[in-house]
Amino acid sequence: MAKLALFGGTFNPIHNGHLNLAAQFVREVGFERVVFIPAKIPPHKDALDLIAPQYRLQMVQLAVDGIPGFEVSGVELAREGLSYTVDTLREFHRENPQDELFLIVGSDMFFTLDQWYCIDEIFSLATICCAAREPGIFHRMTQFAQQYRQRGGRCIVLNVPVMEISSTQIRQAVRHGQSIHELVPAPVEEYILKEDLYQESHARRVERYQQVIRSMLREKRVQHSLNVAEQAVHLAKIHGVNEKKAQIAGLLHDVCKNMKTLEMLKWITGSGIAMDNITLRQQQLWHAVASSAYAQNELDIYDPEILNAIRYHTTARRGMSPLEQVIYLADVTSSERDYPDVQRMRLLAEKSLKEAMRESLKFILGDLTRRNLQIVQDTWEAYNEYIL
């Protein structure tokens, strides 16, 4: 009679914490085999971030490759409809009638065992194995184990240090372009990068940013932001600028516009940006700087082109990139704008970014001097460059 452990989970992706946990159990309980079983649609989990089963299966395969006694089974993925643990246990019991079955579960699962489908049959088929993930949880787990024993369950609760790694943390790290080298086996890391797994699609990202602006801006400003994004894509297409970047920068260029002044200041100083005296005195300029800082620190935007397009959309500056010009001009020519000259500016922006920038800066400088307002250095320098 061999000790056979089943380790189910989404493995989205599998990581060193899973492998470490299984290894601890092998040491403590003496399993001959540990079978990792990726789940198709876990009945209790939020499946939003779940990637296709064949990728998860392949990653588990790569992770256990070469580890004696560790193997992978696609049995739950192959099954039609919802997949229940009890079905899997029945199947393994049928195929390995002499073996003693164990089921490794996470601590969150352990506390909700009594809600599982056919839990009494599960108890009769396998011993439940669980480890205390965080300190202090062990006592509560032994209490639960006691309750389960009273209804015929067999449980092994280990009080061992478990590596604090979560699949969520890995997905976020990949999305942020951070290393996951310490978190997953090397072949899994290579596979994730090679297959572009856990990267957010552009459509999903746009949806996320639209939700952000809806939650942070007043209705009129939301509409303006959507219009600027639309106009930015239009101008980007004409002038051969990256349309996706234009759309994102357009959506977020005013994201902090309705924020309280102190909060804006918090984002600006928090990102290490020092404002000069003139900018400090003109609060209408702060939102651009704050929005750029917010986009970087809160919305996972690391692209310097996008960040600069947001940051300089009110002041402009010397040496603006095509994307910066597109956002600057989309902001003054978006569809809801209705100042007398707007149609001419729209045509000019379509014809030439440079000419439109020059016209726009001439207008702004005239307006600022008429209103006796100070002019920030960046705007002067932009004007001097474009007037040449």
Ligand SMILES: [Fe+2]
């Ligand atoms: Fe703005």
Ligand SMILES: [Fe+2]
């Ligand atoms: Fe704007």
